[in-house]
Amino acid sequence: MKEKLVIFGSGDIAQLAHYYFSTDSKYEVVAFTLDADYISEEEFCGLPVVPFENISDEYPPNSYAMFVAIGYSKLNAIRKEKYLAAKMKGYKLASFISTHTTVLNEGRIGENCFIFENNTIQPFVTIGNNVTLWSGNHIGHHSVIHDHTFIASHAVISGGVEIGEQCFIGVNATLRDHIKIGVRCVIGAGALLLADAAPEGVYIGSATERSKVPSTKVRAI
16 A cells, blocks of 8 residues: 655646656655745645645644745755755655665655656665755765755755755766865856865856858858
């Protein structure tokens, strides 16, 4: 029998969480929850939406788990706040780990993690609580990803890297081995980091500029 799960959220991330938990986990999603002021519809994905303030009355924590399905808004601070609020209510925080990902770190993965397909998590990696790994990332051996961090798709985290709390790592970013990323850093899409990153640093890769030659003049296409 599947465990019962309530999802916090009603946006795209919550819809994705509903899909993944429903198709590839030991959980059955039974309801959604939001702060009362943010509820505009009584149903989402065909399931009831219940005020978070009253959630434990209808779905008590001794019978239901919870998953906080929020993105990286305000450098993951909102997801962190709701994660801690759910814990204060006594809920077990479920993690989703795709069966289509490679996990070789003996399960050292915390609560409320959202780990999509085609990630490679090498031996001796430690992943904290409330971490999102979008699809297709490489997390190198002996790396540590601290709580409340969001890593977008196809990032390369080399061996022995330490990523602090509440960081955002963008698409196709590359982090060389044995560097430390301070808390609340933003590593932009395509950025290449070869040395430690100071806390609250912003590192942005170079954008590709438009060629002066129009597409109609490119002979190879």
